[in-house]
Amino acid sequence: MKLILDAFGGDHAPEEIVKGGILALEADPALKLVLTGKGETLTGLLSAADPGIRARTEVVDAPEVITNDESPTEAVRAKKNSSLVRAFERLKEDPEVGGLVSAGSTGAVLTAGLFKLGRIRGVNRPALAPLLPTLTGGQVALVDCGANVDCKPLNLCQFALMGGAYVKAYCGVKEPRVALLSNGTEDKKGNELNKEAFPLLKALPGIRFVGNMEARELLSGDFDVAVTDGFAGNICLKSYEGMAKAMMTLLKEEMLSSFKNKMGAMLLKGGFKKVAKRMDYASNGGALLVGLTKVVVKSHGSSKAVTISSSLLQAKKLAESGMVDEIAANLAAAAAE
């Protein structure tokens, strides 16, 4: 399986991105990588790797870089020689390549995904779908978490179908429990969008719709897919992130506040790290950009090597799983109803 890595996207590009690529190649001998970016720099960075690893890499020289400050549409149009645009072009053209990973600007990845790669037939709007670890040891996909800030009920239905196919393919959940993120659990709760979407989701073939869910139940383990418009989804995701950060900050303060607490903290250090790591969804891989004709994983902008490696292995698993075909089939079945 060959994947593409946008080696110049992300806060720690290109060093950490390339390191992450090498880590993934070391972890999976069946993986091959195409790295896009400044050719000389990449060749230099790759020279640190084992010759056996290097033999499974290819460098595509793309000297331009798209940054977070640029307008995504303009940048994707203007910077034809950027690491991101060249990555998407290769993804589209090369039948051997199954997927792409980028830690670059979310907006630019979305734009390039739409205009350089293209949507699965029947998909109106691709969506960003991160996987969050639940309290029962599973994962829940939050679809959409920011690609589409204004949605129609039809979009939410498609998010449900795509999210279902995603967790089926990636997490092995046979009948994903799909819920609608709302301001209460009762059927009649919700804003206008949700109220219109609710009966459509209920009638949708191919998913197991379990009704409305509250944001505080996201990690309960009772749901496999949480469907929402990208605005509310973004608020939800970042609120979870904000509270995790706040709790860790306060706990650290407490741990240093007395000798007794310092002793306790020393003993509990390992346990804390485990919890912090488990709740740090960003380091567990990337958010899938679901609805495109090939697998595209958007890794967190702050991704370091380990996260990039996770994102690559996630992309490989998804590319091999037949998820794209599953989504196409789900959408065709729903359209035929």
Added chain:
Amino acid sequence: MKLILDAFGGDHAPEEIVKGGILALEADPALKLVLTGKGETLTGLLSAADPGIRARTEVVDAPEVITNDESPTEAVRAKKNSSLVRAFERLKEDPEVGGLVSAGSTGAVLTAGLFKLGRIRGVNRPALAPLLPTLTGGQVALVDCGANVDCKPLNLCQFALMGGAYVKAYCGVKEPRVALLSNGTEDKKGNELNKEAFPLLKALPGIRFVGNMEARELLSGDFDVAVTDGFAGNICLKSYEGMAKAMMTLLKEEMLSSFKNKMGAMLLKGGFKKVAKRMDYASNGGALLVGLTKVVVKSHGSSKAVTISSSLLQAKKLAESGMVDEIAANLAAAAAE
């Protein structure tokens, strides 16, 4: 200052509610309470209190109870003898009474507030505004967190003006920093609603609008008021709640996972409790229903005595602060522009 306590609203009514009332009366000798609910039960529960405390209470017999399962509009209309409706009627009629606390159904409190009490002149939609503790030791008001799931830009502007007056009066913040909750910090970020509201907020006299904020920054201490529609606000609030619960669950698991961890947990127990308590916004008092002609505090449905007492003291402080007049003045000034 006389306040009204809906003694039959909430999961732990009436015992914990009455206990909370007694606690507040003990804490503040200048407080008087009118309790509404089943007269005999209330008189019985109050007999446990000191005669000096009892002398500052009055019982209004209102034998009906409005539950969470009822349609708020129908319940408020039909149950004229309910603890909630009688409480609001007294609040409206009695010039001596400055405010009301209820832990009953949020929907019913909102409905009764609108139809039995009434809005401040110029306020289109009252809003639910909880105060959350920030990492820098202050508080931030989240307006709206669920009263209005579908909003117009004008509503968000009024939330800003009301929220500003709230934190001025209650937290003593002289020039409250008001931000718009969005999916990014850049000016152009947001859904349709936010994009329309942004320039209006920027031009609004009487508030210090500091731009868009991300949900993960809510507790940073950089903001005094976060403005949002009630749907996104509800998702935000409950996500913070969900992550706090998730972290505490995982930490507790870790603490029991080995002998070493158990030892550490014993030492750190006090510190943990402090953090859990600080992040448990529900126990710090209630959410203000801002925009009504008198102070109405909605205490969490699961409120026990201590929370009810906090909510009462919060209501008293607000009633004495002149916040309602401040809101009226803010709105009049904005309308005159």
